[in-house]
Amino acid sequence: MNTRRIALITGGAKGIGGACSRLFHQNGWQVAILDVDNLGGQLANELGEGAMFIHCDVSKEAQVKSAIEEIKSEFNGIHALIHSAGIQRYSTVTETSEEEWDLVMNVNLKSAFLCAKHAIPQIQEAGGGLVALVSSVQAFISQNNVAPYTTSKTAMLGLTRSIAVDYGPKIRSVAICPGTVDTPMFRSSIAQSPDPNEVYQECVDMHLSQRIGTPEEIAELILFLAEGKASFITGQAIRIDGGLGIKIGGSKRD
Template sequence: MTQKVALVTGAARGIGLATTKLFIEEGWKVAMIDRDGDELAVAAKDLDQAQAFVFDVSIPEQVDQMVAEVTAAFGRIDAVVNNAGVADFGPIAETDFARWRRVMETNLDGVFLVSQATTPALKETKGALVNIASISGLRASTLRVAYGTSKAAVIQLTKQQAAELGEHGIRANCVCPGPVRTKLAMAVHSPEIIAAYHDAIPLNRYGSEREIAEVIVFLCSDRASYVTGQVVAADGGFDSTGVGLPALRV
């Protein structure tokens, strides 16, 4: 059988790196995309079935070059995971247009640009798109006017893609991670915030990067061959519990 190829953006760390490693375990090759070249080189160094490509998904010309180089290197693209994103939180009153655009250009524009540029390759393989949104795109929270709005837009974009690209055999789904125990989250979440999340999440814990990767890789696989247009909250049940978290209202 021909070895399948996944393109993963934001692959230098976190969920993107965990997803890359799981794809490789499942027998895939991976094109790892990130704009942080130094971090990407470290992440890809020991991954024999992966190749690193340093590009910024928010810049159209770079996205076109990225797709050209990936298809030249691998000959095909079977799945695209739009994971690259920025988390810039702050009150509405302190969110100027520059801050708004900084979030949107990666979190939303980047997903659109990469999806558009890879669609011809995905048509050839009848492949899969998986866009990474966030629980913040499903439920409102303080300090996330730009971030939450960008992720809600990614959810709608995914549904549009599923509706229109299905006739070409392309499946499009969206994963919305809840609180995940990343190095960054643990560095910025105070004990009070961590306790508040635990209280609000039915499973009473943060998720792991690997747990999110499991959902992503499943949706890219043939096991999900009749699944498209879906929004999967990998959040320990957080979305089912309503609003709250006074500790986050600071």
């Protein structure tokens, strides 16, 4: 009988999701990588036995449903849903078109609902497990030009609580809220600026840690939770952000 645990990782081709795919697999989990980027197929091949890739737009219910059926027949269940797929767009409320608003909400938020909707029955059948939704520190603090993004990330906290309340205690649900993390998303964001190096340094300086995060350390937190360590945690938003946004001015020490 197959006793390996199974993780469904959306956005699992690269960035934070990619680091989760690698780390979970290294730790003996079977991993199902769902992504719109075929790099996920290369990663699954590289990982080898116990890894599969399904090309899936997680904002589309039919695709999510069919992917989860495929995981069930290939791996026989799900123990953890890690939802890391997401996109960043830059605009204020008055500049955001209805199409752009819908796109960000669909890819970041509706997808979390759809993946949870179809994965939860599988996690229940497997005896319980974890739903981890990758939100952001932008669920708590904001910056200019991120109206749809910050809204989608904040709403994910409500969804996290609903899942914890409705499906606990067997299913625990957490929102993971990273500060700036060095991923392809971050690199393409700073590349839009005339001076990417300057923006990179600004990001470093914003964090008390005086560095930005790595995808691997976000994956470590998610694995810790998925493996049932500190399993008294549920329904919470967990910030992993190098102290971003906790420092106020007004009292200078030489």
